[in-house]
Amino acid sequence: MLTRLYGGHVVDPVNGVDGVGDLYFEDGRIVAPPEGRSADVEHDVSGHIVMAGAIDIHSHIAGGGVNTARLLLPEAHRAHRPRPANTPLSTAGWSTFETGRLYAQMGYTTVIEPAVSPHHALHAHLELADIPIIDKGFLTVLGNEDFLLSAFRDGATQDSVVDYIGATLEATRAIGVKCVNAGGVDAFKQNIRHFSLDDVVPEYGLSSREIFQTLQRAVNATKIRHPLHLHMNNLGLPGNVETALATIDSSQGLPLHLAHVQFYAYGTEGKNGFSSAAARFAEKINANKNVTVDVGQVMFADIVTISSDVMKQFNSLPGGRPKKGVIFDGDSNGLGVVPYSYRVSDFFNAVQWAAGLELFLLCDDPMQVFFTTDHPNGAPFTTYPEVFALLMSADKRAQYCSRLPADVLELTNLPALKREYSFYEIATMTRAAPRKLYGFEDRGQLGAGSVADIAVYKPQPDKAAMFRSAAYVFKDGNLVVRDGKVSHYTKGRTLRVRPEYDRKINSRLDKYYDGLYGLPRSLFEVQDAALPNADAFAEVPCRS
Amino acid sequence: MSNATLDGKSISSEDAYEKAAEILQAANFPLVAGLGADVAGAQAAILLAERLRGAFDHLASRDSLADLEVVRSAGIFVTTPNEARVRADLVLLVGPGLTGYWPAIFDRLALDKETVHGGKTARRVIWVGPKRGEAKIDGVEVETIPATEAELPGVLAALRARVGGRPVALPAAAAKKLDAAAEALKSARFGVAVWSAAGLDSLMVEMLQGMITELNATTRFTGVPIGGRGNATGVLQTSAWMTGFPPRTGFGRGYPEHDTWRFEASRLVESGEADAALWISAYSGEAPPWEDVDIPLITLGPPGSAPKHGLFIAVGKPGENYDAVEFAQETSSMVLRRASAPAELPTVAEAIAAISAKFSEDLPC
Numbered sequence: 001m002l003t004r005l006y007g008g009h010v011v012d013p014v015n016g017v018d019g020v021g022d023l024y025f026e027d028g029r030i031v032a033p034p035e036g037r038s039a040d041v042e043h044d045v046s047g048h049i050v051m052a053g054a055i056d057i058h059s060h061i062a063g064g065g066v067n068t069a070r071l072l073l074p075e076a077h078r079a080h081r082p083r084p085a086n087t088p089l090s091t092a093g094w095s096t097f098e099t100g101r102l103y104a105q106m107g108y109t110t111v112i113e114p115a116v117s118p119h120h121a122l123h124a125h126l127e128l129a130d131i132p133i134i135d136k137g138f139l140t141v142l143g144n145e146d147f148l149l150s151a152f153r154d155g156a157t158q159d160s161v162v163d164y165i166g167a168t169l170e171a172t173r174a175i176g177v178k179c180v181n182a183g184g185v186d187a188f189k190q191n192i193r194h195f196s197l198d199d200v201v202p203e204y205g206l207s208s209r210e211i212f213q214t215l216q217r218a219v220n221a222t223k224i225r226h227p228l229h230l231h232m233n234n235l236g237l238p239g240n241v242e243t244a245l246a247t248i249d250s251s252q253g254l255p256l257h258l259a260h261v262q263f264y265a266y267g268t269e270g271k272n273g274f275s276s277a278a279a280r281f282a283e284k285i286n287a288n289k290n291v292t293v294d295v296g297q298v299m300f301a302d303i304v305t306i307s308s309d310v311m312k313q314f315n316s317l318p319g320g321r322p323k324k325g326v327i328f329d330g331d332s333n334g335l336g337v338v339p340y341s342y343r344v345s346d347f348f349n350a351v352q353w354a355a356g357l358e359l360f361l362l363c364d365d366p367m368q369v370f371f372t373t374d375h376p377n378g379a380p381f382t383t384y385p386e387v388f389a390l391l392m393s394a395d396k397r398a399q400y401c402s403r404l405p406a407d408v409l410e411l412t413n414l415p416a417l418k419r420e421y422s423f424y425e426i427a428t429m430t431r432a433a434p435r436k437l438y439g440f441e442d443r444g445q446l447g448a449g450s451v452a453d454i455a456v457y458k459p460q461p462d463k464a465a466m467f468r469s470a471a472y473v474f475k476d477g478n479l480v481v482r483d484g485k486v487s488h489y490t491k492g493r494t495l496r497v498r499p500e501y502d503r504k505i506n507s508r509l510d511k512y513y514d515g516l517y518g519l520p521r522s523l524f525e526v527q528d529a530a531l532p533n534a535d536a537f538a539e540v541p542c543r544s
Numbered sequence: 545m546s547n548a549t550l551d552g553k554s555i556s557s558e559d560a561y562e563k564a565a566e567i568l569q570a571a572n573f574p575l576v577a578g579l580g581a582d583v584a585g586a587q588a589a590i591l592l593a594e595r596l597r598g599a600f601d602h603l604a605s606r607d608s609l610a611d612l613e614v615v616r617s618a619g620i621f622v623t624t625p626n627e628a629r630v631r632a633d634l635v636l637l638v639g640p641g642l643t644g645y646w647p648a649i650f651d652r653l654a655l656d657k658e659t660v661h662g663g664k665t666a667r668r669v670i671w672v673g674p675k676r677g678e679a680k681i682d683g684v685e686v687e688t689i690p691a692t693e694a695e696l697p698g699v700l701a702a703l704r705a706r707v708g709g710r711p712v713a714l715p716a717a718a719a720k721k722l723d724a725a726a727e728a729l730k731s732a733r734f735g736v737a738v739w740s741a742a743g744l745d746s747l748m749v750e751m752l753q754g755m756i757t758e759l760n761a762t763t764r765f766t767g768v769p770i771g772g773r774g775n776a777t778g779v780l781q782t783s784a785w786m787t788g789f790p791p792r793t794g795f796g797r798g799y800p801e802h803d804t805w806r807f808e809a810s811r812l813v814e815s816g817e818a819d820a821a822l823w824i825s826a827y828s829g830e831a832p833p834w835e836d837v838d839i840p841l842i843t844l845g846p847p848g849s850a851p852k853h854g855l856f857i858a859v860g861k862p863g864e865n866y867d868a869v870e871f872a873q874e875t876s877s878m879v880l881r882r883a884s885a886p887a888e889l890p891t892v893a894e895a896i897a898a899i900s901a902k903f904s905e906d907l908p909c
Contacts, residue, residue, distance in 0.1 A: 062785075064877075070784045072616055074802055077788045094788045119624075122869065123878040126583060127785045146630075146661060189631060189734060190662050191764045203661065314760070317619070324619040329766050331626045331875075516660065517626050518652075523879050529867045530880035532584065 002026045003477065004039035007046030008456060011423045013432040014052075014445035018424050023050060025452035028476040032448040045456050048471055051427045052446050053109025053453030055434035058229075058259055058294050059375040061099050062131065063116045063124035063138070065306040068326050069337045069376070070094055073304055076339075096130035101486050102382055104133040107455025107470040110434075110443060110495070113138040114178055114229060114259065115308045117333040118145075119524045121172035128494050129533050133480050135443075135453075137495035137540075139229050140172045141308050143179035143215050144186045145332030147512055149204040152214050159502070161218040166501025167509060169224070171525040173496045175438065175540060176226035177219050178259070180308040181233050182211040185334040188311035195311060196233045197246050208233055209250050220254050222499040223542040225439020227255030227292075232264055235312045239268040241277035248288050257437065260296025260374035261285075262356035274348055275411040276355035282362030285369070292437060293363070294370035297356040297387050299379035300344045306377060310334025342379070350404040352378075354412035360391055361417040366428040367436065385467035391421040392463050438495075439540055452477035493538040500542070547858030547889060549850045557898075560857050564822070565902030567840040567855070571820035573796060574598035577809035578832065578844075580774030580825040582868035583878065585892025586782045589824060592896055595907065599794035599818070600783075601809035603830060604772030608780050609804055610741035611769050612790055614750045621756045621766040623736060624876040625652050628768050630660040634732035637671040637686075638739040638752060639696060640678065645740040646770045652874050653738070653768075656683030662733050670725055672699060689725055697748050703729075704755035729759055740770035771873055774827050775862070778871030778878065810834045825849070826859050826892050844895050860889035 005023045012018075024031050024039065060066050070077065077094035103111055116124040116138040128136045142148055142165070151161060165177060183206060184195035190202050197209045216228040232247050234240040244264040248256075258264075267277035285293055302321075307313050310327060313336020317325050325338035342349040356378070363369040373379035373387065390397050394417070401415055409415060421429075435444025442451050456472040469484020480488050513521040528534035548560030555563075568574050576593040579586055579602040593600040602608065614620055628635065635655060642649055650656075658664045671679045673691035680686065691699040699722075702712045706726035712719060729735055737752055744752075752767070759765035771777035780790050787793055789802035805811065812818040813834040820840040823832050829849025832841070841854035846865075850856035862868035863881025868891070872879040890898065 064781075067781055067784045070788050071612060071780070071790060072619075074616060074789060096785045119626075119875065120877050122880070123781065126782075126869070126878060130587075130785060189627075189764060191733065320619075324615075324617065326615060326619060327621045327760075327766070329621075329623040329627055329764075331624050516630060518629075518654070519626075519874065523872070523875060524877070527880050529882070530869045530878075532587075 001040045002034065002037060003041045003043070005043050005045045005050060005454070005456065007044055008048045008050035010050045010446060011427045012052065012446040013424055013428040014435065015447050017446070023446060023454065025454070025474070025477050028452055030446055030448055030450045030452050043472065045472065047459070049423055049457045049459055050446070051107070051455050051457070052431045052444055052450070053455050053473065053475065054107050054430040055440070055444055056103070056108055056111040056372065056381065057370050057434045057437055058114040058372045059111050059381055060113060060115065060306045060377070061111055061136070061375070062096065062113045062127035064120045065115065065335050065337060067127070068328070068335070069304045069306050072324065072326055072337055073339055076302065076304070096127050097132060100132035100134050100492070104473055104475070104481050104486055105469060105484050106384060106467060107457065107473050108134060109453035109455070109473070109475050110135045112136065112175060112438070115180065116140050116172065116174065117308070117330050117335070118142070118168055118172050119331045119333070121174070121524070121526050122530055125173065125494065125526055125531060129531060129536065131492070132489045133475055133486070133492055135492040135495055137175035139176045139178040140168060140174035141178050141180055141333055142168065143182045143211055144184070144334070146516070147509070148215070149183070149186065149201065149206060149211070152206055152211060153204045158218055158221055160505065161214070162221050163501040163505035164509070165218055165222050166499045167505050169497055169499060173494070173526045173537065175495050175497055176224060176229060177215070178229040178231065179212055179215055180231040181311060182208045182215070184208060184233060184311050185308065186332070188314065188334065189329055193311065193315065197243055197250070213250060213252060216252065216254055216256055222501070224497045224499050225540065225543060226437060227257050229257045229259055231259045231309060235263045235309055236316070238266050238274045240264050240266050241281050244281055245284050248284050248291055251288065251291055253290050256291050258291060258293045260372060260378065261293040262296045262298060262352065262359055262378065265355040265359060266351070270407065270411045272347055274351055276351055276358055276413070278355045278358035279362060279413055282359055286364050289368065292368050292370065293359070294372040295356050295359050296372055296374035296378045297360070298342050298349065298352040299373065299383040299386065300342050300349065300353065301379050301383060302339070302341045303376045303379060304337060304339045306337050308333060308335055310336045312336070313338050344403050345405065347405050347408060350408040351411060354404070354408060354414040357390060357397065358412060358414050358417065361419045366425045367433045369429065370433060370437070371429045385464040388426060388467045389463035391426070394418045394420055439543070441541060491533065491536060493536050495538055495540050497540050497542060547847060549856045551854065552850065552852055557857070560855060561898045562902050563855055564842045564857065564899045567820050567842060568596055568822065568899070569903055569907060571596070571598070571840070573818050575809060575812050575818035575821040576600040576824070577821055578603045578824040578830070579779050579791060580827045580830065581779065581892040582775060582862035582870050583778055583782050584869065585824065585826065585862065585896070586779040587786065588893040588896040590783060590786050592822070592900060594795045597795045597798065599796070599807045599812060600791055601807060602776055602779050602791040603774050603825060604742070604776035605791050605808070607742040607772035608776045608790065609792070610744060610746045611749055612780070613746040614753055618750055618753065620753050621760065623766040623768060625768055625874055628736040629654045631662050631734045632667060632736040633659050633663070633665050634668045634670070634728060634735040636729065636735060636737040637669065637674070638700070638737055639673055639743040640675040640693065641743050642738065642740055642770065643678070645742055646873055648874065649738070649770070650681050655681055668728055668732070670728060672696070672703065687725070689721060697751065700748055700751045704751055704758070707755050708758050729765065730763065732763060732765060735759065735763070735765040737765070737767040738770065739767065742772060771871060774825065774830070775870045778869070781871060781878070813837050813839060824892060826862055844892060847889070857895055858889055859892050859895050860887050862892070865889050866891050
């Protein structure tokens with residue numbers, strides 16, 4: 001069935017398109033305008049903005065951490081409306097089902113969960129399989145496990161580390177590798193409470209810097225497209241911009257993605273010893289094109305922090321809002337879940353909010369800076385429309401600033417920044433750039449051959465309303481959202497990578513598991529028989 | 545041969561599915577309970593409860609909730625058996641009957657072996673309130689702090705008090721023993737408390753976790769909970785991602801509502817609020833907890849577990865008769881259990897699908 005969207009303003013940065021034009025798709029793929037055929041279905045989208053489906057590169061949507069947060073906070077997700085017929089569980093608050101529905105309604109069609117411990121991969125896949133409509137994938141977390149740290153300590157060859165990463169990606173069916181507070185999670189098990197770039201993990205004699213650098217080189221050598229996705233040390237602490245700057249200085253000229261950098265954009269100025277250092281940070285980012293960042297914008301809302309940086313989460317417990325939390329020392333990994341509430345009247349929260357927007361506005365290239373709230377850590381993903389509106393309007397930011405504590409404005413440059421994002425830049429940040437960051441060849445653009453994941457928005461003065469309720473969303477060519485409401489539920493795919501590696505590593509790993517845990521390694525592998533939809537996987541190609 | 549019976553008499557599978565659908569569809573507020581099932585079975589059961597606008601509960605909810613009430617009111621420190629195995633230089637066993645709740649416990653925690661990470665040392669093992677004669681582990685010197693079940697809450701409270709340096713009103717000998725234990729806990733590098741909520745109540749778990757929180761002020765200390773029977777933890781996790789809530793959740797108003805009292809299975813049945821029940825106990829064939837209640841009952845259990853009354857449909861044992869995903873105590877994670885004795889029996893999910901296929905069309909999907 002050939003479908004034509006006509007008359008819309010197409011915004012497609014990958015192909016340099018920014019103007020009125022028609023779009024055709026058939027059998028789930030975008031096609032060139034066919035000659036001598038008329039479309040079977042036509043949608044008049046004149047006066048609308050047409051973009052590829054948006055891609056979220058870092059959002060905690062599934063797995064043990066998210067599920068722990070659900071159980072920790074029953075008060076946070078009560079449902080209030082009966083469900084309509086024919087849509088099972090459509091009214092469950094904060095469920096897998098709701099996650100797919102709410103993302104789709106905003107025009108998002110691909111979302112990456114950024115932190116799954118290798119030993120909990122199956123759980124994450126079970127949840128992902130339950131999320132309707134959108135495609136998804138996850139990063140698996142390495143860099144605090146004994147096997148790897150021992151290998152680094154003992155001077156293992158890079159090839160053997162590449163094999164280990166390959167085997168882990170295969171077993172977990174992940175799309176890339178994240179590293180969280182490199183070495184710090186292990187150090188916390190040894191009762192170390194603060195861990196910076198040059199602190200050394202006891203037992204291994206390795207600094208955080210050495211660990212992330214060695215891992216960064218190895219990830220690069222696997223030829224997977226997504227660079228090492230790094231959660232740096234000292235998240236949330238005053239003055240931590242120094243750690244961030246030093247990390248960029250240590251990035252070896254190789255690709256490196258720094259996660260939720262707003263949480264590292266802090267100086268120590270002012271009477272509270274806490275200020276925005278976003279300007280210095282942005283300058284550094286602009287000057288280092290090998291580095292990409294996502295912002296992790298804070299919005300004023302009740303949230304819950306979910307992080308594998310268990311040391312940081314432990315230190316956050318006393319400040320929890322409400323004061324409760326889960327601290328999990330996992331297998332060679334960790335997890336902390338601590339609720340929090342960002343308040344506009346709170347000096348620190350207001351600085352965080354301003355610092356995030358400063359980063360957005362001061363980083364020059366929207367291909368280098370990614371749109372995230374680190375959902376749900378900085379804000380729920382449902383606040384994205386409001387953040388888009390803030391980026392697109394200096395007036396809207398001024399309205400927000402008028403509500404901030406006066407002393408905050410002295411410690412940020414935000415009021416002076418008049419930049420306003422265009423639709424083209426928004427599309428770059430949420431479509432073109434994620435396509436490049438994850439090496440997607442089939443999405444993030446509207447050229448022929450791409451999957452027909454398409455979001456159509458009706459422009460209106462209230463940009464947040466526009467982005468909150470897409471007029472049309474097509475997933476693989478199926479109309480799934482009409483006027484901001486899901487009209488049709490589909491099953492999405494799970495995206496994974498499968499780099500080449502020497503299978504000889506498997507027998508070494510089997511022996512290691514047997515020796516250390518007395519358990520077969522296969523117990524932790526994701527196998528087809530465990531999944532409701534083993535055929536839903538799609539492979540993201542590696543570099544050749 | 546059919547694997548279904550009605551009031552003890554064999555009937556065909558087709559008739560059984562037809563009858564089950566009839567019972568559930570005729571009910572005003574059906575209960576899906578037991579839920580002793582693998583993840584796929586639990587998913588099917590919860591979707592069924594939603595479709596029928598009924599409620600669901602798990603046969604070991606009491607135990608899951610004893611831990612969960614602590615999580616959601618105060619928080620919790622937990623680790624995995626693997627991490628305890630490689631790292632725990634002190635293991636605090638809490639309460640009686642731990643080997644009953646987790647037969648492989650001592651072998652899995654390798655209590656007789658040295659730690660591997662964080663230093664290689666022998667482990668210190670302290671057991672508060674073991675059953676008489678229970679505190680014997682091959683190759684391990686177990687220090688015991690005796691306490692009967694009735695005394696256990698007070699002893700835990702006193703131990704926590706001494707960890708925090710607060711006074712206790714105990715005879716000198718008992719206080720001295722507790723002080724020694726408190727010192728041991730405080731000097732542990734990576735201490736791990738192991739408990740089963742089946743043997744404790746929420747307040748005792750909270751007391752234990754409160755003590756762990758205080759110990760973490762100066763050292764590292766955490767816990768390994770022993771989960772409830774019948775894949776209680778796996779079903780809890782599944783329920784959480786599907787509905788946002790643990791079991792004891794109802795859909796009567798058309799959206800999930802969680803209430804540990806309102807949606808408790810026995811109460812729903814005994815009060816007459818539930819007017820039909822689907823009881824699932826695929827692992828063990830455990831019978832429903834309610835007594836002398838005559839509401840239409842459908843049971844899904846392993847062959848041989850048919851009750852005298854009501855409709856029974858035999859299903860395979862998860863992980864034994866069919867490949868199944870469940871929460872593994874030994875890893876604290878979801879794992880695939882390959883069938884060790886495959887059998888020609890429906891899975892829980894298949895049985896529910898077969899029942900659902902018989903619903904008349906006026907029920908929403």
